[in-house]
Amino acid sequence: MSSTTLAPPRSAVLRAAGLRHRPALLSLLTVMGAVSLVLLVHSWYLHNGLERTGAASCDPATDVCAAKYKQFTRQYGDGVLPLETVLFVLGGAFGAFLGGPLLAREFEHGTVRFAWTQGAGRTRWTAGGLLVGGGALAAVAALFGVLLRWWSEPLAFKGGEFNPQLFILAPPVLVGRVLVGFGVAALAGAVLRRTVIAVGIGLAASVAMPFLAQAVRSHYMTPLEDAMHSMTSLPLDNRWVLSTWFSDPAGTRISADDFYNRGDTFAQWQSMVRDGGYTAHEVYQPANRFWPFQWIEFGWTTLLAVALCAAAVWWVRRRAA
């Protein structure tokens, strides 16, 4: 047969997987497009508000500027909290919505019996599907992360970028988190073979991820320490303050309780550290570690996601249809 083709290229499985998942990827793009449009409008509104109240251009160290920022949040900040909550959940949700059906629906619809009996075999088919789904997801999440970062810029003026709500919206961490949701949902789908349950498990994982990451985040790099002779943190460099401890005039470490027992009011404590020889030690991660921390978190979450996908492929290999 002259028309019989032999030996398709290796990338052919990916092209087949692309055809198979195109409807799901198109709906993902549609939903993300709609959400992005809302965010775009709201971002413009926030940035505009920041300009109008003058909080964008003033020196953040001054009281006047703080008042301006306060006015900005009062006037424009109504929609921020609900949106932040929605984004917190949604941030990982779309990974679960793509990953859950990826394998589970094949079992539910019985299409495995077609897909697994083709020449490419079940391993390459499953791996190809996960690669296409995960790759598209990472690209969409990265773009969405860029938009989210622009949206969250006005909110980072106060409290810095290490704010746990905002830290997870930057592209690297968002991509990692979405991929973990995707991997968990895909593995659950391979094992349990039920789309709804797989998506649910993926959603739960993607909501739990930020809490887990927050718990370990401060240990990515050894924190720095500043000796201070003031009760208020003076440098306004958006550092991430982890804890504060005190030492007495002799230089020995005393507990915070002990320190606070030696005075009654803020003014007394302030004079103790300013004039009385006591020292406040601030343990912190400097603001310039923001991007290293982003990439460290991206690294381990992405590795976790890859491991989950590999486990799904392994499961499909060893389990019968």
Added chain:
Amino acid sequence: MTTDTVIDCGGIGKRYRRSWALRDCHLAVPAGHVVALVGPNGAGKTTLLSLAAGLTLPSEGAMTVLGDQLPGSPRALDRIGFVAQNAALYPGLPVRDLLAMGRHLNRRWDDARARNHLEGLGIPLDRKYGRLSGGQQAQVSLALALAKRPELLLLDEPLAALDPLARHDFMSVLLTAVAEDGLSVVFSSHAVNELEQSCDYLVVLAGGRVQVAGEVDDLLGGHRMLTGPTTEAEAVAERLPVVRDRRAGAQSHLLVRTGGVDAPVSGEWRQQRIGLEELVLAYLREPTASALPGPRGAVVKNQKVLS
């Protein structure tokens, strides 16, 4: 081609949780046949086909396909076409994309054949699979399987959901492909009355075991229905291997295996050949009787053979 058997298994078994879908199953299907796999629901037909397609692994024993290939191995997947029950494919994809998927996923692929097949039946390639009729969906599945130019085509209940016209169309495409390519076909079916025109090899499964296996002509030639007086029935039944024994008041009907010759009966006894449907039904009603071919896969239990 060195392939002499398309499915060969000795003592294969498959267990789902606690119950055995197939047990101690011996079968050697020679190449070049259209094989009908019949049996009641739950007899293990789908399990046997899934094992041959490499979708599932046996719990005990081993199976080879196309001579010495392991089911599910890359070489076997290339050479075997499989059409699943209800012909399930991705409902949201247009037929064109399904063909493209097949092209990308197989080393051997004849795109023109699939297109000619579907265009000949007037199935629009831009229609989504889920919006096709049951008969058209079955044809798309068949076109995808045949485009691989398989040496063995496995079909699981391909006719079950089709109306008579669609059945006829399906079988005619299938038999044309058999005539053109000389491929071997194994299909499972409930429609015992339609088998005679389409298959030339029969496998009857019952309770997870192979009860009958053989070429249709041999099976039909090797059985006789004896009709005679009930008073002499006992004597005849003692001498001959009886598959099915029905005794009425005066007359008795004995289905016996004769090994291709007429049964040595005389007097008031008459004998006649029977049809395939009657043969299958007789065996299905007598689960302990069996008719199996020679050295490979023979079960001796319960078997009296006329020599």
